[in-house]
Structure formats: structure tokens, C-alpha cells
Amino acid sequence: MEGHQLQHQAACMRKALFDQGYLDDQFLQLEDLEDEANPNFVEEVVKLYYSDSARFIRNIELTLDKNPFDFEKLDDIMHQFKGSSSSIGAKKLKTECTQFQEYCKIGNFEGCMRTFQEVKQEHAVLKKKLESYFQLARQAR
């Protein structure tokens, strides 16, 4: 049945996200919060996250452009970004953020720049994956 198939597909997609390290336990926590009154809670939160996290990316970019380089500020922004990302269970993204912060702490500009690109990419990739997943999950319901 198509419904079943879609459900199966959605489940597989979800499992892959976990297996490939994109998501961690925290995502499960969000799923646990879903109930009849809030059936799309996870999707809502993820949407909220992506609408808000764009500013972090922007701020980091602006700060990276400035001279002299403000590692402390970068670390600060990234810390908040990391906190926000971790709250939706973005595992890989969280790791990249931590890496970025490490470079900030030692004042490695190159490292920061490189890692930041990773962060941006990871951020975008996860977004696409989650969007696909949610779409499929909704269809499968």
C-alpha cells in the first residue's frame, strides 16, 4: 500500500539520518514531545531553528570580514549557534561548531575560515535532508 510504502520510506530516511550521524538523541527527545495537540512539533521547531540560525551564520561572516580578527566574538557567536543546533539534535553540525570554537581559542584564523565553510555546508545539507524527511513523513501519515 502506498501509505505503508511511504511510511517505510520515511522510516528509512529517518534511520539514515541517525546512522549517518546527522541527528542524535536530542532529536528523539523532540519526537517524544509530539502529541495529538502538537503533531508537527518537531517540524515546527526545526523550521524555527532554521529561520533563526541564519542570523548566526550571517554574524559570523560579518565578523570574519572584520579587521582585526575578533576570535572572542566569533567564539561567542558560535557558542550560541552551537547551543541552538544541539537543541534540535544536529549532531554533525554540532561537531563542526565545536571544531570552529577550538580554532578560535587558539587563534587560528585559517582553521576558523575552513571550519566555518564546513559549518555552513553542514547547516545547509541538514536542512535539505530534514525538509525531505518531514515532507515524506507528512505524506505517509
Added chain:
Amino acid sequence: MDLGVKPVSFTSSSASWKSADGVPDQFPAGLRVLVVDDDPTCLRILEKMLKNCLYEVTTCNRAEVALKFLRDNKNGYDIVISDVHMPDMDGFKLLEHVGLEMDLPVIMMSADDSKNVVMKGVTHGACDYLIKPVRMEALKNIWQHVVRKKKHEWKEKDFEQSGSVDEVERQHKPPEDVDYSSSANEGNWKNSKKRKDEEDEAEERDDSSTLKKPRVVWSVELHQQFVTAVNQLGIDKAVPKKILELMNVPGLTRENVASHLQKYRLYLRRLSGVSQHQNGLGSSFMGPPDAPFGPMSSLSGVDLQALAASGQLPPQSLATIQAAALGRAATKSAIPVPLIDQRNIFSFENPKLRFLDGQQQQNNNSKQVSLLHGIPTNMDSKQLATLHQSAQSFGSMNMHVHSQASQSNSLLTQMVQPPSRAQILNEINGSHALNLPSSAGQPVLSQAVPNAVLGQNGIENVRRPAFTSVSQPSTVVDFSRSQSTEFPENSFSLVSNSGISNLTSKLQDEVNSEMKASRGFVPNYDVFNDINQNRTQDWRLQDVRSTFEAQQHSNGRGSLDVSSSVLIQQQFSSNQKSGQNRIPPVRKAAFSVADGLGNTSNIGQQLSSSLVDNPSRIKAERLPDMGFQNGLFSEHFGQEDLMTAILKQQGGMEPIENEFGFDGYHLDNLPV
């Protein structure tokens, strides 16, 4: 949380929750949590998690807003969860504020799990530290912190014997006062009531130790008293026992003081060596200006005390006031004092007020005014009636102005019990005058009350202004307005705000003199002498003021009152120290102010029209001679900021730099 709403509920912690029916097995459902986090994603998740725990959740994304919530609704929350890293205010700072002002358990959160940050949480007094991302399991058990804290507070207080009285008191509390009828309040009520009945401060203190105080609410007033005591002793020599003695707050135990002192010390340490002297009372607290929080920071010092006192100190303040009232009454024809105290008590706590009212009723017959122990019998019944009436009128007036005020008025009314008193009160200035003392006049009130009382005896007009001024800057102004005839009093009111301490004495003098002479407003220094002579009484007045302040806060109006009350207290204490020599300047200023206020209507209009400008205007225009006051204010710049901050809090009103602590907001409400 209605702790102590039902005496029996005290025995079971679950009763403290606002569960629908207080059913123990629903605990901890209904736990009222305030969550503060600037990250909307986290906030949303936390909110959902807490709701799933069946807690009542309030969210905000800014620390300032959170503090406003907390201040506007003392006893409206059981626990606070806050992020460490926030743009407008450091989470630890918020933690400090909450700890000092509201004494609620605070849980810190952060994605940062480094040891030093966690340690910081511990040293700042957080009761727990959660690492983000927060899991459901971590939130499920936060109720333990609330219970633990309550248990700790309970242990600090002895159980009161007059449980029945308490129960009656509680029942008298109006539903709206539920928020304010925290256990602490109840405790205070009990204390105050006990005192009234016993008319023995010493006994009261003993009783307080045996009183079952759910939680010592360090209202702004109480905290102010505390700080004053500490400053007096010197931070190094400030031991809880001595502080307790100095504070002379019935019902306050050494343990309460000790734990508060500990917090205070931590706070001071964090302020990195801010002077803790009275001079810098406001500054000490405000110490390093809290840029993000702006007025809040400045307020913190004074405000904290005031707020803490105001919001949460009903029982204690009342007790203090009571004590003060009793003491004063005894020492001198301190009708006003008792009145004030009573009023303060009333005003301070709505529930209390009601309770007192009831109590008053009961005691009226037996004693002139249960609350007004010391009220000299020389007060005519007529006067009393007037007083009572005026109190009532105030009450009504206050309603417009402040919810508090009304309450205080009602209390006053009650306090006045004897009908004549009410009349006197009524005569005095209708509600305005009364309102002021009760609602605002925390410190002023006490002072104002005496005046009011005196006025009632025959010089109502005169009294009122004084009365009003003392209690509340804003109200004072209004009153003055209403009473053009009460010129001199107005001045006092104005002055009182700034130099409340001075005014208080003056008012006292006036009251006393009036009482005796039944003459028009003739400020004399007799009262002041009395005041000076009775240091303890002064302290009581301060207590009264704190009570008022606290009340103010509780009513949501605290800010100004607090500051004014704080100022008053400070001034008062300083007055005490300086003796009477201060009176003249104050008086002068007062009169000049009064002159300015001469036209109450004008004043009122001015005040109401320009909340923001009022203070400055008044200062500039009316208080040319308020050097003294200015001086006083300069000492407590924090207080001004405090007032400002408070005002801001009050309702987004423009902070009004009002030496008198006028609450522009209030003024607006006052009918012209």
C-alpha cells in the same frame, strides 16, 4: 503559589503547589516555571517539555522582561530557569537579582559545560545547572529544588503557635491577593497580629521565632532595613544577631538574617568591592553598573532591597511596622505610628490588609485599634472616624491610583476601626492621603500615618499632604493637589519623598503636635525629637516603610515606592543619626516644595501630565531648597535609578526621576 493559604497545607509540601485542588498526588503538576532564554528554538523546546511535565510555563527571551514578570507578580512563580548567555543581561546577574529579590530557586542552563562556568553558577547561587541540550528527564525533577528551598525556609522559621489566627488571616485574604498571600505574608500577618494583640515588641520577636513563617520574603523594605543595619554595623562587624536587633523586625529570626546576609555578602563580593556603606547603599548594590540592564542595575542595589522587601516582605514588614507602631505608640502619642504601621501593613499586602481589616474589626472593640496599639487615646472618636473614613476614601481613591493604595486604605480604615478615626482620615484628604501612606508610604507611610493621624485629630488637611508625601511620591502629589489647603503638608509630601527620613520625623512631629494641639498644620520638631529619641522606633518606621515599599512592589507599583521608601529609610536613619539638625533643611525644602505644590491641582496636572518630567520639574522648580534632599539623593543615586528602573518596570512608564519618588504613573491615575 499559595503557600499557607491553608494552614494545614503547610504540613504537606504538595499543598504549596497551585494544583487545581491541591491534591497531593498531582504534585508537582502546576509548578509555575519561568523560562528565560534568548534562543527561540531552545525556548520553544523547553516550553513544550515543561508543559509535558504538567508545569505552568511562562517564557520570555529577555532577562529584563523576566525580572519584570517576577517583580510584577511576586509569588507568581515557583522556579526560574535561565540561560547563562543572554544578550541583554548576563544570566548570572539575573540569577543574583532573583535570588536577592524574590528568593526563588534558579536553574542555569548552558551549552557550555566547562567547569568554571558551572562553578560560577554554584557561587552565584544557582540551585542547579543544566547542560544544553536539555533533556526531558532533567526538567522533570526541577520541582525538587522548589521543595528543597521551601523546606529550608521552613526550617528557618519557627512555627507559630497562633495557628488559628493565621488561618483566619489566610481566609480573609482576598482571592486576588493569593499571589501575595505567600506563606511569608501569612507569617508576617501572624507576626503583626500577634504583636498587635500583645503589644509587646519583645514578645513579638519571640513570637516571630515561634511563628511559622513559610518563607521569609525579603521585600525591598525589609532588605533596605537589613542593608541599613549592616551598614550601620559595618560589613565586617555585621553579625546576624546584631543585624537582627537593629532591624527589629518582629518575626524575623536570626537564621533568616544569617542566610540573607550570606547572600548579600556574595552579592557584594561580586560587585567587586563596592562600598557597602549607607552612602553607597544604592551604589553598593548597583556597584558596577549593569549596562545591559540599565536602570535595573542601579535598581539592583536599592531596588533589590526594596523589591525584595516589598514584594516579599509583607509579613515581616508588617511585623516591623507593627512593632514600630506599637513601640511608637507607646513612647509617644504615636497614633500615627500605629496607624502607619498598620496601614503599611495593609497597603503592603493586600491579603494582609484584608486580614488586618478583619482583625481590626475584631480588635476594634477590644482595643481602639488592634493595629494601632500605640494610638493615643487622645484621639477623638470623631477623629478616628474621620481617619477611618478617610482611609476608606483613600481606599477608593487608591483604587484608582493603585490597587495597593486602596487596600491600604481599607486597612487604614480598618485600622482606624473607631469610626471617628475614619472620619478623620476622610477629612484628611480623602483617599489620597490615606492611599499614600498605605500604598506608597512605606517609609513615608509610617511617617505619614502619624501625620495623618494627627491630622485627623483636627488637622486633616495638613496631615494629608504630609501623609501622602511620605507614603508615596506619586500619591503624595495627588493628595497635595486635592488639598490645596494643605499646602504645608504637600510640601512635606514632596519632601518626604526625598527626605523621607526627615519628613517622617517632621510628620511625626506634626502629627504629634497636631494630636495634641488639634491645630492646623504646624510642623514641629517634637515628633522628630521623639523619633530621634527612639531609635528603635525609627527602625520600625523603616520597617514600616519597607513594608510599604514591599507592598508597593507587590502591588506592582513598588518601584517608586521602593525607591522612595528606601530613600526614606535611609534618610530616616540618617536623620536619626544626625538628629534634628536636619529637620530644618528638610522642612524648608518641604515647604518650598509645598509651595510648589501649593496648587494641588496644578501639581497633579503637572505630575500626571509629565510623568517623566515631573520629577525633574519638581526638583527644579519646587525644591530649590532641597539641598538637603538633593544631598540625600546624591547619596543614593542608586535609588533614583532604582526608582527609574522601578518606574520602568511598573509598566513601561518612563522612568521618572523623582526625588520624591513620585510615580508619575500613579499620578496619572489619580483623579485630578
